[in-house]
Amino acid sequence: MTGSAIVVPIMLPLLAATLTFFFRRGAITMSLLTAAGTIAAVVVLSLEVMDQGPLSYTIGGWDAPLGIELYADGLAAVMLLMSAFVGTAITVYAAGYFSGKPAVARHFWPLWMFAWSSLNVIFLSADIFNLYVGLELMGISAVALLTLEGERDALTAGMRYLLVSLLGSLAYLLGVALLYGTFGVLAVQEIGEQMFPSPATWTALALVTAGMALKTALFPLHFWLPPAHSSAPSPVSALLSALVVKGSFYLLLRLWFDVFPEAVTPAAGQLLGILGAAAIVWGSILALVQRRLKLLVAYSTVAQIGYLFILFALLTPEAWSGGVYHALSHAFAKAAMFMAAGTLMHALGNDDLDTLDGSSERFPLSVYAFGLAGITLMGLPFSGGFTAKWLLLSAALETGQWWYVTVVLFGGLLAAGYLLRALAHLLTPTPTVKVQHEPARGTEATALILACVALLLGLVSAPILELLQVGAPLGSMIP
Amino acid sequence: MNFGDFFSAILWTSPAAVPLLLIIMLALKPSRPLAEALAPLAAAPAFLVAVFAGVGTVIEVPLLLGTRFGLTETTQVFLLFSAGLWLLAGLYARFYMGDGGPSVRFFGFFLATMCGNLGLILTRDVVGFYLFFILMSFASYGLVVHGGSRQAFRAGRVYLILVVAGEAFLLPGMILVSVVAGSYQLEEVPAAVAESPLRGLIFFLIFAGFGTKVSVLPLHFSLPLIYPAAPPPGAAVLSGPVIKAGLLGWLLFLPTGEAGPLFWGTLIAVAGLAAAFYGVFIGLTQENPKAVLAYSSISQMGWMTVGLGVGLLAPEAWPLALAAITVYAAHHALAKSSLFLGLGVTERSNSPRTRRLALAGLLVGALAIAGAPLTSGAVAKYSLKETIATAPGSWPGVLDALLQVGAVGTTLLMARFLFAVLPRTEPGKLFAGLWLPWAAQLGLITFGILALPGNPLQTAGVTLSFSTIWPVTLGVLLAAAFWILGPRMGLEATPRVPPGDILVPLTWLMGLSGRLREAGIPSPAARLADRPTNPRYAHYSEKLRVVYPTWLESSLRYWVVASLVFLALVLTLTFVNLSV
Amino acid sequence: MTLSFWMPVLVILTSLVPSLVIFFMTDAQLRARRALYLGAEIVKLILVLFMLVGIYYGAFYETRVALLPGVEFLLRANALGMFFLTLTAGLWLLTTIYSIGYLESSPNRSRFFGFFGLCVTATAGIALSGNLLTFFLFYEMLSLVTYPLVIHSQTGKALRVGRTYLFYTLGGGTVMLAGVVWLYGLAGSVEFTEGGSLAGVEGARIPLTIAFVLLMVGLGVKSALVPLHGWLPQAMVAPAPVSALLHAVAVVKAGAFGIVRVVYEVYGIELSQALGVLGPLGALAGVTIIYGSVKALSQDDLKLRLAYSTVSQLSYITLGVAIVGSASTVGGVVHLVHQGIMKITLFFCAGVLAETIGVKKISEMNGVARRLPWTMIAFAVGAVGMIGLPPTAGFISKWYLGFGAAQGGAYWAVAVLAASAVLNAAYFLPIIYVSWFRKPDAPFEEKLPKGRFETNGMMLAPLLITAALALLAGLLATLDVSPLQWTELIVGREFSYNLDEILP
Amino acid sequence: MTSVTLYALSGMVVVAVCVYGLVSYPHLIRKILAINVMGSGIFLVFLSFSRRVPGENPDPVPHAMVLTGIVVAVCATAFALALARRVHEVTRSSYLPEEQDPPEEAG
Known part of the structure; x- marks a missing residue:
């Protein structure tokens, strides 16, 4: 593969966004083709990274600072793989889900392709300002997707989300300004090489971190997430929970380990770790008291995001890999879960847990998908969640921070608690299951397949982790 | 193989x-x-x-x-x-x-x-x-x-x-x-x-x-x-x-034939003696002939136990004790079971002739148990007597006397048994098949002694000693006296102990907790288990689980709160880095 | 990639693949499903027997795949694993035959058999696990795939119970995970090796002890050690074949098997002794034995009584492990199989009673033996085995346990065994009594169409076979193929015990 | 105080004022405006860095970035305004739901 193919994951969805905006007829076909193309490109890219180490490419031969430089290491490749596969599943699911709503679908496809493109921009960008642009694009398209159906809850949640998102991006931008003011360069690597602790860099670090924590919905800044993720149309919920929060998390990861390592103190990492731990507990507790399925799943996202932040406190190669692996498996599982929940909600009219009683009789596939995805979220073998948890736990024990062991383990139990609460409703047989809409073909299967992949991620973790070690900031965990 | x-x-x-x-x-x-x-x-x-x-x-x-x-x-x-x-x-x-x-x-x-x-x-x-x-x-x-x-x-x-x-x-x-x-x-x-x-x-x-x-x-x-x-x-x-x-x-x-603490032998011998006399005393109060036989068994097994105790007390003479116990066991097995078979025959005897015959058979069995001369009982008692003589210290004298007294008791008990059998009869068909095995048994307990090793005449002679004759005679006389004089002197009303004696207080004790429960006195455990959940706790639990978290969560959503949290995070992160 | 590599995988696949295929079959495809299922089981049994013979003659089967960097997925057949695997494979076949009769007309059979097969897959995985992580993976899988079986009837109660079940097992699993990760951190990799893979770890006594406790909590939940046993009696809402499998082979046995593995092949008996963890473990087992029996006394529901009996019986295995000595170890380990065949017989019988004449309570069992003589004979054999009377298999276990305990001077354990025998008798004999010696209160409600036998032949045959096995395992304990002899092989070969302590 | 510092500090002041506005005014339009102006404040900070080394030619990169930033900000503001209008149409209110009730009642 020539270096220019690195732009395919960005350009292809962007092209599709433009085309689907103009040609509504073939929107689904175009999107599916885009998905297939993206998968192909991303797989080739990953193999390349695995083979040759980190790749970088300057678009059109224009060097930084004015040109756009793209960079792909193991982390980026894994994230791209995640967005490609989950994105494809969302595309398939949405094709079915929106089949009866042409008016909504019309806007969905361009926006979704746009969001996908911006996500890949974030994963591939090598300079901090481009990252800002990607972040803003992702935020705006996400809010637009969220408010697609124009329902009251979705609109207010979207409005809140938009304000939050903009605030977060601006905080990031201010941080970028301070960094540029200090170093005069924008490339991630170069800043990282020059980094030294100073008030400006500290402030920049604080702004960037807080901004991204806000956008990733780290406790206690998660307030916007549950209403937003639960009120969105189901494919959108899936992509928000699975991918969009990972975008900002990825950014934070990049900055902490590639830009700021010289300026970061362990205490700051502990702060994030503690907030992550709090998120696990708080999100789970709130998930336990929800009466609506999608809200429950949304709070579960709040809790699961907490795991991602624990790696900042542990700071070992295992912890780093574990955190990323958690992001990966959570993406698959949560997408599957929102899809399944969406199918049920769509079919039965609403997502009150009581209404969903007995849906397993009618929609066994969706309930299986929900359950299997739950296994990953609980971190049980053989799921990807287990691998992640294993790595985090070993890191926590290795560094002697046993309280994280407790939190991580306890979080799994809490997850079991709220998921079982939901499952118990889904499995309770009732004589009156009123189906309002039959689920579209393929939507149930898509969720199930995603859930299965999330489960299988535990079995194929060795090669993925190996890919992840390419250019890993803390050094490879493979001896 | x-x-x-x-x-x-x-x-x-x-x-x-x-x-x-x-x-x-x-x-x-x-x-x-x-x-x-x-x-x-x-x-x-x-x-x-x-x-x-x-x-x-x-x-x-x-x-x-x-x-x-x-x-x-x-x-x-x-x-x-x-x-x-x-x-x-x-x-x-x-x-x-x-x-x-x-x-x-x-x-x-x-x-x-x-x-x-x-x-x-x-x-x-x-x-x-x-x-x-x-x-x-x-x-x-x-x-x-x-x-x-x-x-x-x-x-x-x-x-x-x-x-x-x-x-x-x-x-x-x-x-x-x-x-x-x-x-x-x-x-x-x-x-x-x-x-x-x-x-x-x-x-x-x-x-x-x-x-x-x-x-x-x-x-x-x-x-x-x-x-x-x-x-x-x-x-x-x-x-x-x-x-x-x-x-x-x-x-x-048991460590028979080995030198061990004398305590064991004493314990066993005393236990045997206790059973031997206890069986007689309680047996005499029984009305059911089978229950009388049961107490007799308790008593007789007591004598065998005494033999074992003596054997443990005098390990060097163990072979003698072993022989005595074995002979006693064989005798008692034969004699006691013959009484049960005979009871069956008696119950089914519907003609006076067969009934008389059956009672005669029972009498033979009873005499054997009592140890009357020429029966297996006499042989058994004789060998036990010989064993007793080997015991150390003052045991032989005491035991010998007790053995004789016991024999009187046993005779009385057998008499009680026969009296108890008399009024009983059940209609049924009497087969020759019932007679024959019984007769064979009676034959064994009377003439079986002849088959014992040694000179048959000598063996028979041994069973004819004074010590075998007087207890049985005394027992028979006492029984006869009771039979004749008892009703006149009002002795009919002997105290009646229910079969199983100590079982009665035992069952009462065992049933105590059940009765207490029935009487409305619950056991402490039951009291703990029955305590209803306090509604106030349920209320607090609901508050803790649902109300407070939800309230806290919704208050995080206010912009004032949210922004302050955000700013606080920015400042904390800066401060945290500064401070180090 | 040789035969040695593929055999363990094949054994697992023989139950995994059919189970997954069955999910996609409708309830109507009865014949195809049965053929597939029974075919798979027979293939599996043959494979297992093949391996068994191989192991006996010293062959080596191992599958090793890197799961995480530095962390391996390891399947390895050794004598102890094969012992458990054979039990699993054999009883799976019988249970399946039984379930075919039991669930003749109930809905969701595909789902049932699918998860049923997965359950066996997990158990086979547990049996073949070569290291602690692999064991844990299958152990947790087992918790999950049993859940749908527990809630099979999907009544409100079943769902509630299912939740309790998962909370217990997942909770235990979580605690165990902490222990597993910790041990990996301490020792690098924790394989099951003879004499214990941690034997070489220097120092670190406190972490090792804590990790041991964590592991025991996790394993104790499944093996129903008091106070972690709460789920087991509740799980009785499951259909009888599930209870049978749960109680005899899969779940509880996985826990007990794990305890054996951890003590002998992870920590090693010397280290365990040095850490002083065996005493408390034994005491806990003793308490459980008595507690389970006492609770069983007051149950009127037949399956509940059996469940509490399982709580009690399971801890014999733990007790055997906790008492150092070859004879008690043999007693404990052989009870893995003995308890399995005896308890499965009892549950089969309970199922037959419920399905044939609708009898579920002991108070309804007056005179049932007149209607179901063969079933109740089998029940009696199982019950006598549970009491531990000769010549049943239960006697052999109890005898060796007591023998080992007495040899090691643990007289309290002998007393526990005796007390347990009394209690077992106290709750089993009344059942035998009412079923054989009382007259029926009323004519029994006939729930099955009249057939050739007293009940459906598919249900009757398995329970007669297991009853016969329970008897033969005791009666012919000296034969080379008996569980006892195999256990002695294990104890001699893998736990490095001196078998001379055991009387010939 | 150099002009650079002056620019930068005034930019920061703008940002701070806007943060205050964002926090304390519940009306959506005010919030959107606050965010928009906050963006401008940041641009000001950016521009202040373009002349970091006195005497040399100004660095063109911040200009490029600010231009891009303005485009993004315009888009975002436009979208936010459109969304606010929709919110108003549907909910008959220009406030977020939690801001409509006085906080003390909700507590």
């Missing part, structure tokens, strides 16, 4: 295997008639083994942990009288069990008990003994409850409780015995137990474990219930070979 070995394995296991085979045949419809016909003869192989197979051969069979079969001189005698009794009882049962032929269920249990009983005598290893003993104990339950009456089931329940309690002592006992012996071979047990530091514990476990079967005080209370409940052939085997199995257990597992 060559053919010879195989053949001898078949031979040695046949006493236990044949009954088992017959049980299986009984269970399967096609072979049932044949099995019914053969069941009475099931003990025949055992009898043949007892008579013809020699002492000393041991063969191994790969069952359980490796079971060994063989005979010693003692067990040969046990096998001889046990197998004989099983045969007689089997034949008797064949005719006794109703007009429609003996019931399949009865024979099932009969055969299983037989298998256990004969097996435990033949087996030469700890595990095998335990196996057969357990089989016998549990299977005899079926004989007890065969009648199906409420009393029978009550008796069965009491019996089972004792069996299970005995099991609780036996299992640890057997395990410890094997551990200290380092072997499962019975031959090595007594010496190993005597030398073991655990001998006190083992002694206690074995004594109590087999004591439930021997009916040593205070584990005796099931006998007066189960004998009246079981049908005559069942009662006959229970009172004959089955109860002796417990005695055999003692003989095999």
Whole structure:
């Protein structure tokens, strides 16, 4: 593969966004083709990274600072793989889900392709300002997707989300300004090489971190997430929970380990770790008291995001890999879960847990998908969640921070608690299951397949982790 | 394994295997008639083994942990009288069990008990003994409850409780015995137990474990219930070979013939004496003849226990004691079971002539138990007397006197038995099959003494000594006096102790908690469990679980709060980095 | 990639693949499903027997795949694993035959058999696990795939119970995970090796002890050690074949098997002794034995009584492990199989009673033996085995346990065994009594069409076979193929015990 | 105080004022405006860095970035305004739901 193919994951969805905006007829076909193309490109890219180490490419031969430089290491490749596969599943699911709503679908496809493109921009960008642009694009398209159906809850949640998102991006931008003011360069690597602790860099670090924590919905800044993720149309919920929060998390990861390592103190990492731990507990507790399925799943996202932040406190190669692996498996599982929940909600009219009683009789596939995805979220073998948890736990024990062991383990139990609460409703047989809409073909299967992949991620973790070690900031965990 | 070995394995296991085979045949419809016909003869192989197979051969069979079969001189005698009794009882049962032929269920249990009983005598290893003993104990339950009456089931329940309690002592006992012996071979047990530091514990476990079967005080209370409940052939085997199995257990597992603390011998001898007299006293108050016989068994087993105690007190004279116990056991098994068979005959005698004849037969049996001259009882008592003489210290004098007094008591008890039989009669058909086995038994207890080794005349002479004559005579006279004078002097109203004596307070105690509960006094545990959940707690729990988290969560959503949190995070992150 | 590599995988696949295929079959495809299922089972049994013979003659089967960098997925057949695997494979076949009869007309059979097969897959995985992580993976999988079986009837109660079940098992699993990760951190990799893979770890006594406790909590939940046993009696809402499998083979046995593995092959008996963890473990087992029996006494529901009996019986295995000595170890380990065949017989019988004449309570059992003589004979055999009377398999276990305990001077354990025998008798004998000696209160309600046998032959045959096995395992304990002899092989070969302590 | 510092500080002041506005005014339009102006404040900070080394030619990169930033900000503001209008249409309110009730009642 020539270096220019690195732009395919960005350009292809962007092209599709433009085309689907103009040609509504073939929107689904175009999107599916885009998905297939993206998968192909991303797989080739990953193999390349695995083979040759980190790749970088300057678009059109224009060097930084004015040109756009793209960079792909193991982390980026894994994230791209995640967005490609989950994105494809969302595309398939949405094709079915929106089949009866042409008016909504019309806007969905361009926006979704746009969001996908911006996500890949974030994963591939090598300079901090481009990252800002990607972040803003992702935020705006996400809010637009969220408010697609124009329902009251979705609109207010979207409005809140938009304000939050903009605030977060601006905080990031201010941080970028301070960094540029200090170093005069924008490339991630170069800043990282020059980094030294100073008030400006500290402030920049604080702004960037807080901004991204806000956008990733780290406790206690998660307030916007549950209403937003639960009120969105189901494919959108899936992509928000699975991918969009990972975008900002990825950014934070990049900055902490590639830009700021010289300026970061362990205490700051502990702060994030503690907030992550709090998120696990708080999100789970709130998930336990929800009466609506999608809200429950949304709070579960709040809790699961907490795991991602624990790696900042542990700071070992295992912890780093574990955190990323958690992001990966959570993406698959949560997408599957929102899809399944969406199918049920769509079919039965609403997502009150009581209404969903007995849906397993009618929609066994969706309930299986929900359950299997739950296994990953609980971190049980053989799921990807287990691998992640294993790595985090070993890191926590290795560094002697046993309280994280407790939190991580306890979080799994809490997850079991709220998921079982939901499952118990889904499995309770009732004589009156009123189906309002039959689920579209393929939507149930898509969720199930995603859930299965999330489960299988535990079995194929060795090669993925190996890919992840390419250019890993803390050094490879493979001896 | 060559053919010879195989053949001898078949031979040695046949006493236990044949009954088992017959049980299986009984269970399967096609072979049932044949099995019914053969069941009475099931003990025949055992009898043949007892008579013809020699002492000393041991063969191994790969069952359980490796079971060994063989005979010693003692067990040969046990096998001889046990197998004989099983045969007689089997034949008797064949005719006794109703007009429609003996019931399949009865024979099932009969055969299983037989298998256990004969097996435990033949087996030469700890595990095998335990196996057969357990089989016998549990299977005899079926004989007890065969009648199906409420009393029978009550008796069965009491019996089972004792069996299970005995099991609780036996299992640890057997395990410890094997551990200290380092072997499962019975031959090595007594010496190993005597030398073991655990001998006190083992002694206690074995004594109590087999004591439930021997009916040593205070584990005796099931006998007066189960004998009246079981049908005559069942009662006959229970009172004959089955109860002796417990005695055999003692003989095999206690450190007999080894020097041990005198305390054990004393304990056993005292326990035996207590049972010997207790049985007589309580037995005299009984109305049911079978209950009288049960107390008599308690008493007689007490005398055998005394023999064992003396044997332990004087280990050097153990062979003598062993012989005495064995003879006594054989005698008592024969005599006591003959009384039960005779009871059956008496009950079914509907003509005055047969009834008189039957009563005469019972009288012979009763005299034998009492130890009248020329009966097996006299021989048994004589050999016990000889054993007593070997005891150390002042034991011989005391015991000898007590033995004589006991004999008077036994005679009285037998008289009580005969009086109790008199008014009883049940209509039924009297078969020759009932007479013949009984007659054979009576013959054995009277003329059997002639078959004993040694000069028959001398043996007979021994039984004619003054010491055998006077107690029986005195007993008979006393009984006659009571019979004649009792009603006039108002002595009819002897106190009545319910069969099972101490069982009555025991059941009351056992039922206490139930009655308390019925009376509305709950146990502390129940009181704890019944406490209802305080609604206030439920309220708080709801608040803690749902209300507060939800409120806190929604308050995070206010922009003021959210932005302040955001700013706080920015500042904290800056500060955290500054501070280091 | 050789035969040695693929055999363990094949054994697992023989149950995994059919189970997954069955999910996609409708309830109507009865014949195809049965053929597939039984075919798979027979293939599995043959494979297992093949391996068994191989192991006996010293062959070596191992599948090793890297799961995480430095962390391996390891399947390895050794004598102990094969012991458990054989039990699993054999009883799976019987249980399936039984379930075919049991669930003749109930809905969701595909789902049932699918998860049923997965359950066996997990158990086979547990049996073949070569290291602690692999064990844990299958252990957790087992918790999950049993859940749908527990809630099979999907009544409100079943769902509630299912939740309790998962909370217990997942909670235990979580605690165990902490222990597993910790041990990996301490030792690098924790394989099951003879003499214990941690034997070489220097120092670190406190972490090792804590990790041991964590592991025991996790394993104790499944093996129903008091106070972690709460789920087991509740799980009785499951259909009888599930209870049978749960109680005899899969779940509880996985826990007990794990305890054996951890003590002998992870920590090693010397280290365990040095850490002083065996005493408390034994005491806990003793308490459980008594507690389970006492609770069983007051249950009127037959399955509940059996469940509490399982609580009690399971701890015999733990007790055997906790008492150092070859004989008690043999007693404990052999009870893995003995308890399995005896308890499965009892549950099969309970199922037959419920399905044939609708009897579920002991108070309704008056005279049932007149209607179901063979079933109740089998029941009696199982019950006698549970009491531990000769010549049944239960006696062998109890005898060896007691023997070992007495040899090691743990007389309290002998007393526990004796007390347990009494209690077992106290709750089993009344059942035998009422079923054989009482007269039926009323004619029994006939729930099945009249057939050739007293009940559906598919249900009757398995329980007669297991009853016969329970009897033969005791009676023919000296035979080379008996569980006892195999256990002695394990104890001699893998736990490096001196078998001379055991009497010939 | 150099002009650079002056620019930068005034930019920061703008940002701070806007943060205050964002926090304390519940009306959506005010919030959107605050965010928009906050963006401008940041641009000001950016521009202040373009002349970091006195005497040299101004660095063109911040200009490029600010231009891009303005485009993004315009888009975002436009979208936010459109969304606010929709919110108003549907909910008949220009406030977020939680801001409509006085906080003390909700507590």
